[in-house]
Amino acid sequence: MHEMGIATEVIEIAEASIPEEMHDAKVECVNINIGRLAAVVPESLRFCFNILIENTRLAGAKLHIREIPVKAYCKDCKHEWIIDAPVFTCTQCDSGALDILSGRELDISSIEIAD
Amino acid sequence: MEIKIVRKVLDVNAKMAEQNRKLFGDKGVFVLNVMSSPGAGKTETLVKTLVRIMPDIKSAVIVGDICTSHDADRLAQSGVPVVQINTEPFGGDCHLAAHVIEKAALDLDLDAIDLLIVENVGNLVCPAEFDIGEDCRIVVLSVAEGEDKPVKYPLMFRECAATLLNKTDLLPHLDYDLEAALNYIHQVHPDMPVFQISARTEEGFDPWIAWLQKMIDKKSK
Numbered sequence: 001m002h003e004m005g006i007a008t009e010v011i012e013i014a015e016a017s018i019p020e021e022m023h024d025a026k027v028e029c030v031n032i033n034i035g036r037l038a039a040v041v042p043e044s045l046r047f048c049f050n051i052l053i054e055n056t057r058l059a060g061a062k063l064h065i066r067e068i069p070v071k072a073y074c075k076d077c078k079h080e081w082i083i084d085a086p087v088f089t090c091t092q093c094d095s096g097a098l099d100i101l102s103g104r105e106l107d108i109s110s111i112e113i114a115d
Numbered sequence: 116m117e118i119k120i121v122r123k124v125l126d127v128n129a130k131m132a133e134q135n136r137k138l139f140g141d142k143g144v145f146v147l148n149v150m151s152s153p154g155a156g157k158t159e160t161l162v163k164t165l166v167r168i169m170p171d172i173k174s175a176v177i178v179g180d181i182c183t184s185h186d187a188d189r190l191a192q193s194g195v196p197v198v199q200i201n202t203e204p205f206g207g208d209c210h211l212a213a214h215v216i217e218k219a220a221l222d223l224d225l226d227a228i229d230l231l232i233v234e235n236v237g238n239l240v241c242p243a244e245f246d247i248g249e250d251c252r253i254v255v256l257s258v259a260e261g262e263d264k265p266v267k268y269p270l271m272f273r274e275c276a277a278t279l280l281n282k283t284d285l286l287p288h289l290d291y292d293l294e295a296a297l298n299y300i301h302q303v304h305p306d307m308p309v310f311q312i313s314a315r316t317e318e319g320f321d322p323w324i325a326w327l328q329k330m331i332d333k334k335s336k
C-alpha cells in the first residue's frame with residue numbers, strides 16, 4: 001500500500017547514483033532486491049515506478065526486481081532451508097529458534113547505463 | 116555499464132529511527148508500537164491499560180490511527196498527554212514513519228514520562244515494515260477477525276514481541292476456534308506470548324500489564 005513511497009525512494013536513490021560525468025546518460029535498468037517477507041507487492045511497485053519516472057532522468061528505465069526467498073537457519077540443529085509457507089519452525093527438528101538469513105530485503109543493488 | 120549501489124531503499128527511515136531510538140534511550144523512555152487491523156481494539160485496550168498503569172508508569176500516547184480526533188479524545192480521557200498525528204483527511208498514510216514520530220515527540224515532555232505508546236495506523240501489512248525507533252512492538256488481534264490472520268500477515272506476527280488476543284468477551288457468540296488461532300500464531304512465531312484479553316470487560320489484563328511492566332523494567336536496567 002506504500003508502494004508509491006517506496007518507488008519514490010528507489011527513484012531518488014537511483015538518480016543520485018548516476019555519476020556526475022554521465023549526466024546525459026540513459027539509464028536502462030534499475031535493479032532491486034525484494035525479500036519475500038518484505039511488505040511490498042512487486043507488481044504494484046513496478047506500476048508506481050513506471051508512472052513516476054516519466055519526467056525524471058530515469059525515463060524509459062526498466063525496474064528489474066529480484067525476489068529473494070526466505071531462508072532460515074535453525075540454531076538448534078544448524079539446518080538451513082527455504083521457507084515457502086508461513087511456518088517458522090525447523091523442518092528437521094521442529095525447533096522455533098530460528099535466524100532468518102534472507103527474505104527481508106528491500107535493497108537497490110545497481111543501475112545499468114547505456115554504453 | 117552497471118553501477119553498483121547496494122543501498123537499503125528505506126535507509127532514510129532506518130537512520131531516522133535510530134536517531135529516535137537514541138533520543139528515547141537518552142531520556143529513559145520505553146517506546147511501545149501498537150499495531151493491528153482497523154477496529155481490533157487498540158484504542159480501547161490502551162485506554163483501559165493506561166488507567167491501570169497510571170500514575171506508577173508515567174505515560175504518553177502518539178496516535179496515528181485516525182481520520183477524526185475520536186481516538187485522541189478517548190485516550191486523553193485517561194489523563195495522559197496525547198499527540199494526534201494529522202494524516203490525510205481521506206486516509207492517506209498506511210503506516211507511521213520514523214520522521215513522523217520524531218516530529219510528534221517534540222510536543223511531548225520526554226523527561227516527564229517513562230512510557231511512550233504509539234498507536235499505529237490500522238493495517239497489518241505496512242507498519243511492520245517501518246521502524247519508528249521503538250523498543251517493542253505488539254499486535255492486537257481480535258477474535259472477530261477470524262483465526263488465520265497470522266498466516267496471512269506473517270511479517271507482522273514475526274516482528275511483534277507479543278499478541279493481545281482481544282474481544283474474548285465475544286467468544287460465546289462466535290464460532291471461533293481458539294486453539295487453531297493460537298496454533299497459527301505459534302506456527303509463525305513460536306513461543307510468542309499471547310494474552311487473551313477483553314478490553315470491554317478488562318478480563319485477562321493482569322498478565323498483560325505484568326508483562327509490559329517487565330519489558331519496561333528490562334530497559335531501565
Ligand SMILES: Nc1nc2c(ncn2[C@@H]2O[C@H](COP(=O)(O)OP(=O)(O)O)[C@@H](O)[C@H]2O)c(=O)[nH]1
Pocket residue numbers: 151152153154155156157158159160180186237281282283284285312313314315316
Ligand atoms: N465486545 C468488545 N468490543 C470491543 C473490545 N475492544 C474494542 N471493542 C470495540 O471495537 C471497536 C473498535 O475498537 P477500537 O479500540 O476503536 O479499535 P482500533 O481501531 O484498533 O483502535 C469499538 O467499537 C470498541 O468499543 C472488546 O474487548 N470487546
Ligand SMILES: [Mg+2]
Pocket residue numbers: 157158159180186234
Ligand atoms: Mg484506534
Ligand SMILES: [Zn+2]
Pocket residue numbers: 074075076077078079090091092093094095
Ligand atoms: Zn532444527
